[in-house]
Amino acid sequence: MTQELKEIAQGLKAFLLNAEEDEIILKAALNKEKAAFNSNESRGEETSHKSEEASLSGETAYAVRNAPQEKTRNAPVEIMTKSTDKKETLTSDAPIDKAEELAHIAELITNCQRCDLGKTRIKPVPGEGNINAKIMFVGEGPGYEEDRQGRPFVGRAGQLLDKIIAAMGFSREEVFIANIVKCHPMIDPTNPDKRSNDRAPKSDEIAVCRRYLEQQIKTVSPDYVVALGGVAAKTLISEVQPFGSIRGKILDLKLSCVTLDKPVKIMATFHPAALLRNPGWKKDAWQNLKVLLADMGRQPASK
Ligand code: URA
Numbered sequence: 001m002t003q004e005l006k007e008i009a010q011g012l013k014a015f016l017l018n019a020e021e022d023e024i025i026l027k028a029a030l031n032k033e034k035a036a037f038n039s040n041e042s043r044g045e046e047t048s049h050k051s052e053e054a055s056l057s058g059e060t061a062y063a064v065r066n067a068p069q070e071k072t073r074n075a076p077v078e079i080m081t082k083s084t085d086k087k088e089t090l091t092s093d094a095p096i097d098k099a100e101e102l103a104h105i106a107e108l109i110t111n112c113q114r115c116d117l118g119k120t121r122i123k124p125v126p127g128e129g130n131i132n133a134k135i136m137f138v139g140e141g142p143g144y145e146e147d148r149q150g151r152p153f154v155g156r157a158g159q160l161l162d163k164i165i166a167a168m169g170f171s172r173e174e175v176f177i178a179n180i181v182k183c184h185p186m187i188d189p190t191n192p193d194k195r196s197n198d199r200a201p202k203s204d205e206i207a208v209c210r211r212y213l214e215q216q217i218k219t220v221s222p223d224y225v226v227a228l229g230g231v232a233a234k235t236l237i238s239e240v241q242p243f244g245s246i247r248g249k250i251l252d253l254k255l256s257c258v259t260l261d262k263p264v265k266i267m268a269t270f271h272p273a274a275l276l277r278n279p280g281w282k283k284d285a286w287q288n289l290k291v292l293l294a295d296m297g298r299q300p301a302s303k
Contacts, residue, residue: 109126110124121142125151129220130175133176134222134296135168167289178213180206180213221264225253229270253265269285
């Protein structure tokens with residue numbers, strides 16, 4: 001495909017993503033009351049991370065950049081139409097490879113000013129990992145360290161996530177890691193250098209940001225998504241069910257902005273930051289992940 005056609009295809013996709021925005025904002029407003037009600041139920045499992053002092057040791061390759069360029073047919077682009085509230089599918093014949101598509105999503109995130117988080121972030125954190133990952137981990141949003149490095153899970157919670165991934169028998173380079181929101185939510189956005197300034201993302205921030213994650217999931221097309229903590233579980237599984245009742249269950253992932261090309265399973269478990277605060281929950285999280293591994297037909301890494 002010529003460069004010109006590629007640009008037209010990318011421009012069309014950006015336009016369609018924008019067209020969907022009003023619909024999502026409206027839905028978010030309608031769901032706000034429900035979400036406020038639910039947050040009372042899940043407060044015990046709040047995942048908003050605390051100050052993350054340590055930085056990542058060693059270099060983790062950003063596999064999206066380095067991965068082989070596998071050609072795939074461009075996925076259909078879908079929008080929610082205002083008049084019918086039904087999804088319409090527009091199919092483009094443009095062949096776009098996965099790495100290119102993920103880089104395009106990252107570029108949209110870098111230029112995004114759909115909510116105030118874009119104004120106060122230091123670096124956007126699109127996510128990173130293997131473009132052909134079988135498993136994708138989804139956290140809540142970047143913290144202090146991630147904001148500085150532009151990479152997900154590189155603080156203390158990230159070090160624990162690395163250990164969890166290794167115990168599951170994967171390397172960080174084999175999986176894909178992303179967040180529900182792509183910019184650092186701060187309690188006091190006027191003071192980005194302050195530690196312990198993290199907060200959970202608000203529902204309107206999630207509503208305008210989720211399209212990026214959904215497109216990433218569709219593009220990577222993993223077999224499994226692990227929702228880390230209450231915010232990811234609420235966003236990707238259910239706004240109404242309490243975290244405690246969905247944690248550890250293998251469910252079918254249903255997205256609201258895009259339609260997946262194949263079935264993807266999802267399981268929620270505790271957020272690594274919650275495990276750091278409550279080490280007693282680690283054995284429950286490990287139990288959940290062993291169920292997931294068994295479903296994948298895999299064994300945990302031998303010690
Ligand atoms: N917590 C998250 O949810 N995401 C990160 O990237 C880091 C900490």
